Each structure stands twice: as C-alpha cells, then as structure tokens.
Amino acid sequence: MNADDVSVRIFKALGHPVRLQIVKFLLVEPQCVxxxxxxxxxxQANLSQHLKILREAGILDSQKIxxxxxxxxxxxxxxxxxxxxxxTVAEYFNTIDF
Incomplete structure (x- = not known):
C-alpha cells in the first residue's frame, strides 16, 4: 500500500456524512460508544459499521474500559x-453565484 492508497482510504472513510460527524465529535474528546x-x-449495528470503517482506515482507535x-x-x-x-467549503460558497 502506497501513500496515495492511504490518502484515498482516509478520504473514502470521511466521505460519508455520518462518519464525518463522528470524527468531528471525537476530535473534541474521546467518547464511549x-x-x-x-x-x-x-x-447500534449501523453505528458500529461506521466506527469499523473509521478504525480500518486508521482514523480511530478503540479501547475497552x-x-x-x-x-x-x-x-x-x-x-x-x-x-x-x-x-475549502467556505471558499466554495463564496465563489458560487446564487
């Protein structure tokens, strides 16, 4: 696996709105599932699947306490x-005509 493969894997994992929200929430502080x-x-099953994808992409770490x-x-x-x-999103919205 090269650097481009890892980049794509990370972007794909963050490419779902739920996973992006989860990561933003966990940036504040670690949380219990x-x-x-x-x-x-x-x-629970859906959330677990999203967490699994984020873990497999190397973005999240888990610990049983x-x-x-x-x-x-x-x-x-x-x-x-x-x-x-x-x-980039803010820039996008500033450059489009409504």
Missing part, C-alpha cells in the same frame, strides 16, 4: 485535514 449511540440517531468501548481520533492530522476542508 454508548454516548455516540445516544448522540447519533442510528441503530470495563464493559464500555471508547473511541478516540488516532491520527492527529485529521483535525488539520477537516479544518482545511471547512475552509
């Missing part, structure tokens, strides 16, 4: 990537 389950109005699974953002560069995307 139970908190994520309450915050996002999705079934007691009976609870906790998630955190593993790649610190993700915060800068999302900030750059937010700036």
């Amino acid at each position: 139970c908190v994520l389950n309450q915050l996002f109005d999705y079934s 007691g009976v609870e699974m906790h998630y955190r953002v593993k790649l610190k560069g993700i915060e800068k990537l999302i900030a750059a995307m937010d700036l």
